Amino acid sequence: MSWNKHDYQNIPGTYVFDGHQAHGAYRLNKMLFALNNEENRKAIYEDPASFCARFGVDGEQRDALLGGRFLELLQLGANVYYLAK
Numbered sequence: 001m002s003w004n005k006h007d008y009q010n011i012p013g014t015y016v017f018d019g020h021q022a023h024g025a026y027r028l029n030k031m032l033f034a035l036n037n038e039e040n041r042k043a044i045y046e047d048p049a050s051f052c053a054r055f056g057v058d059g060e061q062r063d064a065l066l067g068g069r070f071l072e073l074l075q076l077g078a079n080v081y082y083l084a085k
Contacts, residue, residue, distance in 0.1 A: 025077025028065070031055035032082035 022029070031052065034040045044051040052062045064072040073083060 021077035022079075025061065025079075027056045028061045028073070028077065029079045029082055031057050032078060035082075 031054075034055070035044065040051070043054075048066055049062075052058065052065060057065065061073070061076050061078075064070075064076060070078075070083060074080060
């Protein structure tokens with residue numbers, strides 16, 4: 001079966017992390033990866049908005065993160081493995 005960029009976009013309930021998603025969510029994923037560090041986990045709990053600003057995460061991604069809308073974060077390109085951390 002040949003998959004083009006549109007084939008997997010129509011699978012209900014599936015959010016594929018591809019190059020397009022990765023590009024648009026680079027800052028978000030960089031921030032999420034930084035949470036592997038204990039100091040960064042403390043920093044995001046103390047002031048989540050400032051932590052987002054430190055990594056340049058804004059707009060819909062920032063709002064979804066601050067609102068705890070994890071499904072929306074996946075739709076916006078968050079890497080599920082970084083988000084699970």
